[in-house]
Each structure stands twice: as structure tokens, then as C-alpha cells.
Amino acid sequence: MKIAVIGTGLIGSQVARQLADAGHDVTAHSLSTGVDLLTGEGLDDAVRGAKVVVDLTNSPTFDEAAIDFFRTTVTNELSAAGKAGVEHFVALSIVGVDQVPDVAYYRAKTLQENLIQAGPIPYSIVRATQFMEFVPAVLDTTTDGDVVRLPATPIQPIASAEVAAAVAETAVGAPLRGIRNIGGPEVFPLDELGRLTLAETGDRRTVVTDEAAGLFAAAKGNVLTTPEGTPLAKTHYRDWLRSR
Template structure:
């Protein structure tokens, strides 16, 4: 099976490409570095020539007010190119609970992306994931200084990028869902607790202070908006296991 992976050099994309190749599929990573610009459509016809499946893992360069425009334009361009190339299946990786946080531009963009995909004529699969373990360290830097780390008590259910890649690769090679699959990690934590667990594992003695206004977009999340529902597929890797690895 020939599979084009847009965003195929990123955190999840590179893992998806490696897994697909291990399974004897012809997986080709694409992105700006390979001459494919989803937002303008440049390079798309060539990237999708003779392709059976497209996996779209692209993200905007900055999570700002332009995110909805990015997701609309890239999804519309991809759909048109996929229809022209007679691609049989498009897979996208979205976010659990995005529709419940309309004040965050990035989440609003993910909702737009899903809507555009569903309205197209190409068989599709949406995989909605929770946040990745690999992002937690980055979040800790947003409101940290030499004396403390400030984080809200936002509930998260993070998942390892390796587990996400395994599920994405599986969906890409087993046929269109024409629906949504939710995936998440096995545990739910308040973000401030994740901070304490992470700092302790790194030998960092700074305290974590609960601050509802800290950590950017997570300060807009209420309740269990970003937590998986009862039908979600739960990965096995726990956060502490991942930290030890």
C-alpha cells in the first residue's frame, strides 16, 4: 500500500512512517522540507500521485488566531488534491474535546478541519487524541521561573506519541472508519500534578503553584473537556513508565 504522510517528519509522523515501513508499506513523508505546502497546495498533486491513503498530521506553525484559517485552507486543498488523484482514504489526527473549548483558536481550528473533511467526497477517518506525554515538559516552561512552576489544575489524560503512532498506522492500513475514533492514555491527572511528577523525575525541587490563569490555552479548559469518553481506546503506557524510559 502506498501511503503519503503529511507532517511525516514530526513527532508522530516520523513514528508513523517508520511503523508503516516496518509493515512493508510504501510510506512517504511530506512537508515543507520536501516541497509540499498544504496551505498553498504546492507539491500536492505530485505527492498524491498513485497514493492509496493520505495521513494528515500537519499543524500550524503557531497556535494563534490564524489556526482556523490554516486548518480550513489545508484541509480544502488536501481534499481537492485527493479527489483529483482518486485517493481512497484520508486519515487525520485531531483533538479530543476541541469543540468544548471554543475560546482557544487552535481547538476551534481542529473543529473546522473535521467539518471540512466530513463534507468531502473521500472516505475518511478522524482519530481524536488527548495531549501527548512529550508536550508536558514544554508546558512546564511556559510559566516557570527559577523559584516555581505555575500551572492550572486542568484535567488531562495524556498519551505517549508511540501509542498514537501505532493506532494511526493501524487505521491507515485497515480501511476507512467514516467516523471518529477517540484515543487516550490510561490515567487522568490535574496538570499541576503532572508538573510535580515530572519535576520529581527530573530531580527538580521547584514547587508547583496552582494558578488558574497559567499555561496558556489550558487556562480556558473547564471540567473534563479534554478527557476521553467511555468508548475511547486507552493506550497501555502510563506517564511514569514513559518518564522512566
């Protein structure tokens, strides 16, 4: 099966490799390969002949500009995919993304989903919980000196390799015309997850619980955790952390 993977970052590179290892005809595209999603340059060539397009791009910013980014890029991708006769459009999103309207980036990702759902191409959306790989960056964004301020927002970390596997599996299946959720096997309050991470890595910073700190403060209740009955990934956060 010929598959075009758009985006070669953390997830895109893994998805492309997993699909190629499974014997599929995979091409991976990004700005570095001459595909500019904002202008559409190179996009027609990138998806020509593909049966499936997997959108794993991301906005370079997490502010209001992300809304225009996804509006433009998804519109261009769907247009090119439609002209090429693509039969399945797959995108990666975030568990609970439509339940955090106070965060501009989440509104942008919700718009991305809506555009895909309203588009002419059969689609699948894979919603994942927060990547384990991003936990250190989350801590860094709310660090002041030796103190990390974090809310107690429930977080369900998942290894990026398992997200990539779910996306790859979805890409070679029939279009869901809906959403597939995937999350890690454990839920932690974010402040507790921060303390665990610092302790396991020998980091001397201290976590202070602050319900107003950082992006995740806007997520209320358990909105960033998977719905009941969702099949869960197998990698536990402590095991992943110790293997790094």
C-alpha cells in the same frame, strides 16, 4: 498499499516508519521535501497514486492564524486527494477539541475536522489526548522564575508512539467515516502532573495551582479526557518518564 503521509514531525515520522515496517509503500512529505500545503505546490505529485493520505501537519502557531492555516491546507489536500482518486483520508486531532471554544487553536482543529467530514473523500479522524512528550513544554510556558503556575485541569497523557500506532492502524483499515478516540491509561490534574514531572526529573521549580494559568485553563471539566469505554493505551506516565 500506497500511502502518502503529509507531515514528518513527531507523529508523522513514526507513522511513516511503522507503515513502512509493515510492508506498505509509504512516502513522507513536508515543506522540506518540496510540498507546500499553503500554496499547494508539490501536493499533486505527493498524493498521486496513493490509496490513503494521512494528514499529520500542524499549524506553526497556536493563535488565530491557525484557523486560516487549517482552512487553506485542508482545502488544498482534499482537492489534490480528490483528483488523485484517494480512497481514505486520515487526520489526527485532539480529544475534546470541539469543547474548548475559547482557545483559537482548538477552534482551528475543529474547523479542520469539519472540513474533512464535509469533504468528498471517506475519512477517519483519530483524536488523541495530550502527548507525554509535550508535558515539559506545557510547564515551561507558565514558568516565572522558579514557579510554575498550572490549573488542575484533568489531563490524560499518552506516549506519542502509541498515538502513531493508532494512526497507522486506522490508515490501513476501512474508513471510519467518524472519530476514533485514544488516550493514556491515567488521568492527572495538570498541576499534580507538573509536580510529579518536576520531582521525577530533579527539577527544583515549584508548582502553584492557578486555575487561570495557561492554555489548559480554558478547558472545563473533563473535556480533555476520553469518553467512557474508550480503549486506552498501555504506557504509564511514570514509566515513560523514567525511561527517558
